Amino acid sequence: MRSRFHLLWVVAALAASAAHAAGPIAVYHFDEAGGRQASDSVGAAHGTLQGDAAFAPEGVSGNCLHLTRAGGGLVHFGDRFAFEQGDYSIVVWVKTAVPLTDADTFIVSRHQAGWENGYFLFLHTTAWYGRAERASFYASDQIISTSAVTDGRWHQVAAVYRANGTSELYVDGAPAQASAKIRPMVPNKAPFVVGGVTWGDAPRGSLTGWVDELRLYSGALTADEVQALFRQPSGVGGPTVDTKPGARQEMVITFADGRTQTIRLSAPAETIASITFR
Ligand SMILES: [Ca+2]
Numbered sequence: 625m626r627s628r629f630h631l632l633w634v635v636a637a638l639a640a641s642a643a644h645a646a647g648p649i650a651v652y653h654f655d656e657a658g659g660r661q662a663s664d665s666v667g668a669a670h671g672t673l674q675g676d677a678a679f680a681p682e683g684v685s686g687n688c689l690h691l692t693r694a695g696g697g698l699v700h701f702g703d704r705f706a707f708e709q710g711d712y713s714i715v716v717w718v719k720t721a722v723p724l725t726d727a728d729t730f731i732v733s734r735h736q737a738g739w740e741n742g743y744f745l746f747l748h749t750t751a752w753y754g755r756a757e758r759a760s761f762y763a764s765d766q767i768i769s770t771s772a773v774t775d776g777r778w779h780q781v782a783a784v785y786r787a788n789g790t791s792e793l794y795v796d797g798a799p800a801q802a803s804a805k806i807r808p809m810v811p812n813k814a815p816f817v818v819g820g821v822t823w824g825d826a827p828r829g830s831l832t833g834w835v836d837e838l839r840l841y842s843g844a845l846t847a848d849e850v851q852a853l854f855r856q857p858s859g860v861g862g863p864t865v866d867t868k869p870g871a872r873q874e875m876v877i878t879f880a881d882g883r884t885q886t887i888r889l890s891a892p893a894e895t896i897a898s899i900t901f902r
Contacts, residue, residue: 646843655686671699684717684778685858688836691819696829698820705816713841715782720833722776730821730830741812761793767802769795782850797854798847
């Protein structure tokens with residue numbers, strides 16, 4: 625009965641995720657054992673590690689990224705995720721070095737520093753431009769979290785941008801800590817970068833710490849979905865899905881008597897819209 629209930633919960637969660645327009649367009653688990661490529665497990669929007677960026681153990685789920693500002697660490701994704709029109713969402717986990725001595729840190733960005741354009745998720749270490757120790761989401765306007773994020777622990781930071789509604793910033797699940805009607809996105813030519821921001825024509829490393837489980841969506845996530853990803857950082861499938869790269873296309877069903885059945889999926893688990901029994 626317990627297994628049956630668990631399976632029903634998974635199906636209900638997947639059905640709930642299919643009930644609205646937000647779908648993942650890229651998911652990065654950063655679970656690689658090594659190398660210089662950060663693999664997208666949904667599409668083929670892979671990133672390239674630069675500077676001292678490297679895969680490291682003890683992420684919030686599996687491995688993660690480690691980078692330093694002094695070492696120029698960042699991940700470069702090229703001309704992707706412009707989000708010039710419509711709603712979008714970005715969910716990422718971050719853990720900073722302690723004490724964090726670098727002034728002000730970009731977690732992810734598609735932004736050219738110095739003028740109003742693009743978007744970024746930011747950590748404040750000074751009261752300059754925002755509030756010390758808080759996270760913020762910038763997209764023409766800035767909204768700032770109420771809880772601290774630079775304490776050396778893992779934190780989920782989630783931004784939901786609504787082109788014709790209220791945008792939101794979440795830290796560590798629901799409810800949202802900040803919300804506002806944000807002005808329209810201003811297009812730019814900057815690359816999408818993890819752990820840095822673009823100055824002039826080139827991105828520079830900005831973050832000293834760890835980053836894990838980055839997800840980008842083409843629509844607006846609900847508060848319940850942000851909360852579900854806070855509980856299951858590697859995705860809706862949670863404990864029933866192996867998060868190792870290359871192992872995300874097999875679904876293992878466990879029956880009440882202990883027998884298991886493995887089903888090979890034709891696409892990554894993150895792209896499942898619904899499951900139907902016949
Ligand atoms: Ca991971």
